[in-house]
Amino acid sequence: QQFDCHDYLSEVAVNIMVETALGVSREKIKHIGYDYTMAVKKLGEIVHKRHFNLLLRSDKLFKVSKYAKMQQKAIETVQSLLKLVIQEKKKDVEQKEKNNMHNIVAEHLNKNTEDDMSTTNYKMHYAKDDLDDIHENDVGEKKRLPLLEMLIDRKKKGEMTDKEILDDVNSALFAGYDTVSTTVSFVLCTLGCLSEIQERVHEEMDSIFFDSDRQCTFVDTVNMKYLERVILETLRLFPTIPLISRKIKKDVRIGNYVLPKDATIVMIPFLVHRAEKYYPNPLVFNPDNFLPDKMQQRNPYAYIPFSAGPRSCVGRKYAIVKIKILLSTILRKFRITSDVAYQEFP
Numbered sequence: 098q099q100f101d102c103h104d105y106l107s108e109v110a111v112n113i114m115v116e117t118a119l120g121v122s123r124e125k126i127k128h129i130g131y132d133y134t135m136a137v138k139k140l141g142e143i144v145h146k147r148h149f150n151l152l153l154r155s156d157k158l159f160k161v162s163k164y165a166k167m168q169q170k171a172i173e174t175v176q177s178l179l180k181l182v183i184q185e186k187k188k189d190v191e192q193k194e195k196n197n198m199h200n201i202v203a204e205h206l207n208k209n210t211e212d213d214m215s216t217t218n219y220k221m222h223y224a225k226d227d228l229d230d231i232h233e234n235d236v237g238e239k240k241r242l243p244l245l246e247m248l249i250d251r252k253k254k255g256e257m258t259d260k261e262i263l264d265d266v267n268s269a270l271f272a273g274y275d276t277v278s279t280t281v282s283f284v285l286c287t288l289g290c291l292s293e294i295q296e297r298v299h300e301e302m303d304s305i306f307f308d309s310d311r312q313c314t315f316v317d318t319v320n321m322k323y324l325e326r327v328i329l330e331t332l333r334l335f336p337t338i339p340l341i342s343r344k345i346k347k348d349v350r351i352g353n354y355v356l357p358k359d360a361t362i363v364m365i366p367f368l369v370h371r372a373e374k375y376y377p378n379p380l381v382f383n384p385d386n387f388l389p390d391k392m393q394q395r396n397p398y399a400y401i402p403f404s405a406g407p408r409s410c411v412g413r414k415y416a417i418v419k420i421k422i423l424l425s426t427i428l429r430k431f432r433i434t435s436d437v438a439y440q441e442f443p
């Protein structure tokens with residue numbers, strides 16, 4: 098069956114973000130993934146309309162158009178969903194604190210009983226929280242607080258306001274869902290065309306999961322070496338953020354050129370990634386471009402799907418793990434075919 102997977106992937110990408118990065122069970126806010134992505138999609142469509150329709154570029158004319166009302170409604174939807182998420186997490190944190198208080202008292206009483214009765218090895222069962230299930234032996238896993246819990250914690254210490262929390266949650270969710278769902282969509286499109294590469298991915302999945310339908314673990318994602326190269330190669334040829342711009346604060350000299358202060362400059366990963374200077378046969382989809390020795394030989398700035406430097410993507414590692422989980426979950430069950438030839442891709 099042929100269908101456009103992108104909206105489904107966006108919905109699931111938001112749900113995963115809410116549950117993992119923000120630490121709120123999606124059961125508590127039903128339809129969040131769908132409602133949020135539809136509202137953001139509407140906002141994107143309005144921005145595009147304003148790009149192409151000269152009349153709508155004028156703020157005065159835009160304000161009296163129907164699009165201003167649609168935009169306002171979509172912004173309100175996004176904000177109310179974010180506020181719901183924050184409220185839920187605040188309730189969670191309060192409950193957790195109450196449980197911790199109980200545990201401290203119970204531990205104290207228990208210690209006294211232990212002393213009195215000379216019993217050892219008695220352990221209190223702590224209230225369960227969303228990080229309890231993490232295995233300490235999982236490679237790279239640490240007991241971390243979800244982002245939203247850290248922000249709420251900072252607010253308590255007077256280091257942040259409610260508005261700043263809302264803005265941070267907004268940026269993280271916005272930056273982290275469409276980039277992921279678009280990358281997964283691009284990988285699926287590519288695999289649908291390049292059957293030999295898809296076959297190797299299936300072989301890797303079989304070698305990790307055999308016939309089992311168990312859930313994917315963090316260690317499994319570490320073992321998905323070939324899939325990782327496929328993802329990196331997809332981000333090379335089809336970077337989800339193809340262009341990054343900056344307004345520069347002071348004159349910048351590059352070789353014989355001076356870029357003047359206040360100019361807007363544009364960096365184009367799409368073009369850098371297709372430069373023959375860095376990638377021989379740049380238009381050929383070749384996951385082996387990301388074999389460790391090839392990567393070591395290349396200028397690190399020749400691969401910038403996550404940008405580079407101090408304002409580069411903070412979510413890149415999280416993104417790769419999430420993309421691997423989404424792709425492996427799909428590819429363990431399905432084979433992908435595409436009616437569009439790879440050569441017809443942009």
Ligand code: HEM
Pocket residue numbers: 118268269270272273274276277280337338341342401402403404407408409410411412413415416
């Ligand atoms: C394949 C997935 C992703 C790609 C390709 C990507 C790419 C990028 C790029 C190119 C930038 C720099 C943008 C600019 O300078 O204008 C960026 C920034 C950022 N990304 Fe990602 N990103 C991805 C996933 C994520 C995820 C999952 C999260 C959150 C968990 C995230 C959070 C952020 C944030 C907060 C920034 C702003 C950092 C700053 O300004 O200091 N990204 N990302």
